[in-house]
Amino acid sequence: MQWAVFTVLALAAVVSAVGLVVRANPLHGALYLVTNLFCVAVLYLLLGAEFLALAQVIIYAGAIMVLFIFAIMLLIPGRAETGPDPLARARRWALPVAAVLGVAVVLVAGGTGRPPAAAPPGGVEAIGRLLFTTYLFPFEVTSVLLLAALVGALALAKRRVGP
Amino acid sequence: MVPPAYYVALSAIVFTVGVVGVLVRRNPLVIFMSIELMLNAANLAFVAFGRAHGVADGQVIVFFVMTVAAAEVAVGLAIIVAIFRTRYRIDVDDLSLMRW
DSSP states (O other): OHHHHHHHHHHHHHHHHHHHHHOSSHHHHHHHHHHHHHHHHHHHHHTTOHHHHHHIIIIIIIIIHHHHHHHHHHHOTTOBSOSOOTTHHHHTTHHHHHHHHHHHHHHHHHTOOOOOOSOOOOSHHHHHHHHTTTTHHHHHHHHHHHHHHHHHHHHHHSOOOOO | OOOHHHHHHHHHHHHHHHHHHHHHOOOHHHHHHHHHHHHHHHHHHHHHHHHHHTOSHHHHHHHHHHHHHHHHHHHHHHHHHHHHTSOSSBOGGGOOTTOO
16 A cells, blocks of 8 residues: 555656656746645655644645745746757756766665664654754754845845935 | 655655756746755655654754755745846846856
8 A cells, every 4th residue: 555655656756846847837837846745745644754744735835835936927927948048058968967867866875775663753742852952953043044034035125226 | 664765766866857957947947946846855865764764853854954945945036036027038047147
């Protein structure tokens, strides 16, 4: 049963990732990315990380993708990737380089054959305990990072008035 | 139980597709979404490795990566909107102003 679910989800994740890269319309790409994020959320559930699955749906598929679609709607209307490609000569190398990288990464990943240990606690309690003991300092730094991003986004998006 | 190595291999494939997206596409928004795809694949690898070792630390790292991704998207989209508000074509190869 787990194998069947994993196979279907893995296929859906790869197909949606390819769809994001292939489709010319970025709005279609965004929908493919949402599909991919949902597939990964269910894979988190299979791995026993319930909290992350929920956070994935709420943060990524909810907040971040809404931001993306907002930006696409604001910027795109029909002016995407038109005209001749000024870097066509360099871009020919993209697929071979990526193929070499892909083979290398999959080989390295396949070398990590290791029998799964006992399931770690995936609930909110275990993650919260780790977050506020071992990882307390990174957690605090994260709040500073979010504040910096907030201020930076405001400063960048502000419309300049006057000279 | 599917062995964690399969999850890591899946994340490697999705990561490579994200790399192809960054290399091939010219639209900055699609490139940005490809970067999100790569971050997501790395997250999956983190959770799979945490599962393989039987600890929850990998999930905490993913939590941090999600926070960084959210901050990155906010700032990055603000930069893209600020740059392309005044331009007609939306194409990263046009932005050669700071090239050596």
